[in-house]
Amino acid sequence: MKTQQNKKEQIAPKVVARGVNVYYGEKQALFQVKLEVPHRRVTSLIGPSGCGKSTFLRCINRMNDVIAGCRVEGSITIDGLDVSSLDAVALRARIGMVFQKPNPFPKSIYENVAYGVRIHGLADTKDEMDAIVRRSLARAGLAREVSERLNDPAYSLSGGQQQRLCIARAIALQPELILMDEPCSSLDPIATARIENLIAELSRNYTILIVTHSMQQAARVSHRTVFFHLGRVIESGETTQVFTNPKRKQTERYITGRIG
Amino acid sequence: MSEDPHHINRTFDEELSRLNEMLLRMGSIVSQQLDAAVDAFACDRSQVSHIELMEGIAQREHALNDLERRVQDMAVNVAAMRQPMARDLRTIIVAMKVSDAFEAIGDHCASIAGKGRALVHSPYRKRFTSIEKLRVSAAKMLEGVVICCRSWDANLALEVWQNDRHINALHDSLLKDFSLLMVEKPESVASVVDFLSAVKYVERLGDRLKSIIEALHYAAEGEVFAPPPLKKNSSKGYNSKKTAKNNLKG
Numbered sequence: 001m002k003t004q005q006n007k008k009e010q011i012a013p014k015v016v017a018r019g020v021n022v023y024y025g026e027k028q029a030l031f032q033v034k035l036e037v038p039h040r041r042v043t044s045l046i047g048p049s050g051c052g053k054s055t056f057l058r059c060i061n062r063m064n065d066v067i068a069g070c071r072v073e074g075s076i077t078i079d080g081l082d083v084s085s086l087d088a089v090a091l092r093a094r095i096g097m098v099f100q101k102p103n104p105f106p107k108s109i110y111e112n113v114a115y116g117v118r119i120h121g122l123a124d125t126k127d128e129m130d131a132i133v134r135r136s137l138a139r140a141g142l143a144r145e146v147s148e149r150l151n152d153p154a155y156s157l158s159g160g161q162q163q164r165l166c167i168a169r170a171i172a173l174q175p176e177l178i179l180m181d182e183p184c185s186s187l188d189p190i191a192t193a194r195i196e197n198l199i200a201e202l203s204r205n206y207t208i209l210i211v212t213h214s215m216q217q218a219a220r221v222s223h224r225t226v227f228f229h230l231g232r233v234i235e236s237g238e239t240t241q242v243f244t245n246p247k248r249k250q251t252e253r254y255i256t257g258r259i260g
Numbered sequence: 261m262s263e264d265p266h267h268i269n270r271t272f273d274e275e276l277s278r279l280n281e282m283l284l285r286m287g288s289i290v291s292q293q294l295d296a297a298v299d300a301f302a303c304d305r306s307q308v309s310h311i312e313l314m315e316g317i318a319q320r321e322h323a324l325n326d327l328e329r330r331v332q333d334m335a336v337n338v339a340a341m342r343q344p345m346a347r348d349l350r351t352i353i354v355a356m357k358v359s360d361a362f363e364a365i366g367d368h369c370a371s372i373a374g375k376g377r378a379l380v381h382s383p384y385r386k387r388f389t390s391i392e393k394l395r396v397s398a399a400k401m402l403e404g405v406v407i408c409c410r411s412w413d414a415n416l417a418l419e420v421w422q423n424d425r426h427i428n429a430l431h432d433s434l435l436k437d438f439s440l441l442m443v444e445k446p447e448s449v450a451s452v453v454d455f456l457s458a459v460k461y462v463e464r465l466g467d468r469l470k471s472i473i474e475a476l477h478y479a480a481e482g483e484v485f486a487p488p489p490l491k492k493n494s495s496k497g498y499n500s501k502k503t504a505k506n507n508l509k510g
């Protein structure tokens with residue numbers, strides 16, 4: 001049975017963006033972005049290269065703050081709190097991020113997952129830490145491949161394995177919100193299917209925002225889809241609607257691979 | 261297939277237009293089939309020409325089956341290879357439905373012809389030529405359907421869809437006339453029952469044409485076809501927005 005709490009969560013979105021403009025120096029990359037990311041749902045961001053998808057993700061965890069010359073206007077809230085009013089480190093602990101290119105730390109496989117857990121004081125004992133590391137690796141679909149070599153350097157893994165390690169690292173912190181920027185672009189179909197399965201599982205408890213260039217992937221994994229074009233949100237809606245009957249011509253052209 | 265800009269991948273465009281060509285081809289065969297089916301009721305037909313007629317019908321039926329299979333194959337292949345989205349996805353699914361319906365209409369025509377042939381010695385043959393009226397209506401609707409298959413135009417589809425009413429009205433009036441005949445001349449029952457079953461096939465054929473229109477409309481608009489409100493202004497006011505509005509005003 002759905003509880004009151006659940007219902008409330010579904011009504012109030014996890015992330016709300018209003019009037020977001022982003023500038024890199026003189027150049028404006030996002031224009032009046034208005035967007036809502038529902039709780040415990042997978043939302044995918046699609047759109048041509050350079051349309052501002054990554055820029056938007058970076059607004060949420062304030063990674064644009066560390067890019068010189070980058071200016072963000074407008075408001076983005078998580079659970080109703082403006083991200084600019086939150087402590088950036090605490091904010092990033094609540095938000096997991098997975099990038100297009102795997103970026104493991106130059107440490108062992110074990111340490112890659114344990115590091116953030118230790119920094120944020122999420123494990124009291126060695127046993128607890130071991131359990132978190134094992135569970136996270138298992139959920140990311142990597143446990144079996146690395147169980148015998150946890151102390152090997154992360155760089156000894158293949159690209160796809162490194163990506164799953166990065167996902168394990170992100171979910172080890174139990175983030176409420178996970179941002180994924182083309183997480184499967186270096187993965188084979190089996191690894192991709194595993195990640196997609198993981199995304200589906202994670203979405204029971206977490207909110208996920210995923211950037212993907214694969215229309216099929218967006219259709220497979222997400223409940224909602226947002227189409228960006230030239231820094232603007234052109235269309236957002238239920239994924240089934242966007243992919244079977246997009247409302248805007250620009251969306252249709254993009255997802256059907258047409259020009260003109 | 262539409263006035264849309266072309267695909268970046270041109271071979272995809274070619275595949276879609278090949279699919280469309282097969283549908284148009286089916287439409288034109290079906291239209292020959294319908295003419296031939298009703299021709300079977302013509303009084304001046306000799307035994308020999310009847311055989312020829314039936315042979316032609318069998319050949320076209322075969323061609324329709326073959327085309328239907330090819331449309332299905334191609335649609336499945338294109339779906340697997342291109343993983344189409346939006347209008348492309350709808351187009352491919354609808355192409356399967358349309359080919360299926362054309363094939364079924366072809367079967368109905370063959371059944372109609374079979375009845376015509378069976379009635380060749382009936383003393384009421386002359387009267388049965390009244391099926392020609394029904395043919396005219398069905399052929400007109402079929403023509404509209406084929407044009408819609410070419411243009412995938414939702415507005416036109418809506419117009420053509422309404423044509424089914426004429427077919428139904430004719431069907432009903434034939435049913436009435438021949439029911440009377442059966443009452444008056446009980447010995448006509450066996451023939452009339454055969455004849456009315458042919459009439460029934462034409463009516464079903466109209467339903468199939470309607471389903472093609474609904475599918476084409478869905479492909480064009482992306483929304484399940486909703487029948488237009490009846491033109492008749494019902495005094496009770498249900499189903500008529502105008503009446504409701506006027507009521508509010510008054």
Ligand SMILES: Nc1ncnc2c1ncn2[C@@H]1O[C@H](COP(=O)(O)OP(=O)(O)OP(=O)(O)O)[C@@H](O)[C@H]1O
Binds near residue numbers: 056
């Ligand atoms: N650090 C930066 N400095 C200057 N301009 C930037 C910077 N990052 C992004 N941009 C510009 O902002 C715009 C949006 O870039 P962004 O990386 O958000 O696009 P994207 O939608 O993620 O593209 P892709 O699909 O290729 O990853 C682009 O025009 C890009 O050139």
Ligand SMILES: [Mg+2]
Binds near residue numbers: 053054055181
């Ligand atoms: Mg990007």
